[in-house]
Amino acid sequence: MGRGDYYRIGRKDRTSDYLSISIADMNRYKVFQRRGRHSWGWEKNGEIDNSLSFYLDDHITFHYSTKGQDGSPVDVNKSIPLTWTPCNFGGNRPWFVCDCGMRVGRLFFHRQHIVCRNCFNLVYPSQLQDELGRLRSKIEKIEAKLGDGCSRPKGMHWKTFEKLKAKRFETFVQKDNLFCSIAARRFPGMEF
Ligand SMILES: [Zn+2]
Structure with a gap:
């Protein structure tokens, strides 16, 4: 677990394979007001069952451990670019930039993949x-x-x-x- 602020996110969806993180979730915890390392935990039945840390600068770099398709442990250290657009009521809001080039408000984690909903659905439709x-x-x-x-x-x-x-x-x-x-x-x- 990384140092820094720790956030706990409740999950309605009990299918544990599909974890996601959104800009809105992060704003709720004022993540973008502080650069550096943050920790994030997903809660299920009152207990943290998944967690990761991320480092925020011009990018957001996610760090977590997971298992590959064959069950072997994989250490993920993946950097996702951020981009900012002006809001209607002043200020700027951040977006994730997925590998596919899409500007998105939510990223999905599945094993070592961190992707937007479009990529997620393309990779795992069946x-x-x-x-x-x-x-x-x-x-x-x-x-x-x-x-x-x-x-x-x-x-x-x-x-x-x-x-x-x-x-x-x-x-x-x-x-x-x-x-x-x-x-x-x-x-x-x-x-x-
Ligand atoms: Zn994508």
């Missing part, structure tokens, strides 16, 4: 589609058990009923988050 299909069929299975979803099916315990409803909701949220990231590829102007 995995995303597979995952989406998996979540859809999970919801279908839950709904088959739940019946109409309003009244408890005969013979089902209340506890089971409540649990299934919670599971269905959770899976819906996961599916929606994933769907948004896939949809963003087709609607490049969309914020997400």
Whole structure:
């Protein structure tokens, strides 16, 4: 873990493969007011389950450890250029410049790759589609058990009923988050 300020970011999406960082997240912690080393942690169920550090100067250089496709440890030290544009209400706002040349407000981390949503979707479209299909069929299975979803099916315990409803909701949220990231590829102007 690097020295400097440490930020904790909660995560709604529980699919742990897709971590991201946004300029808006960073602004919330006033990251751009201080050059130098910062630390960043992603929180899941109240605990930090992923972290990295970055060094801010004219670029932002991310540093973290991950695993490669074959499971071997990889030390990532990747510099991403920043660019600034004037805001409507004065001042300037920063953007990341992805390897593809796009100016973006959010970067995704997947293993040793740090990419914008477009690159992310280009590199991993089939995995995303597979995952989406998996979540859809999970919801279908839950709904088959739940019946109409309003009244408890005969013979089902209340506890089971409540649990299934919670599971269905959770899976819906996961599916929606994933769907948004896939949809963003087709609607490049969309914020997400
Ligand atoms: Zn890109």
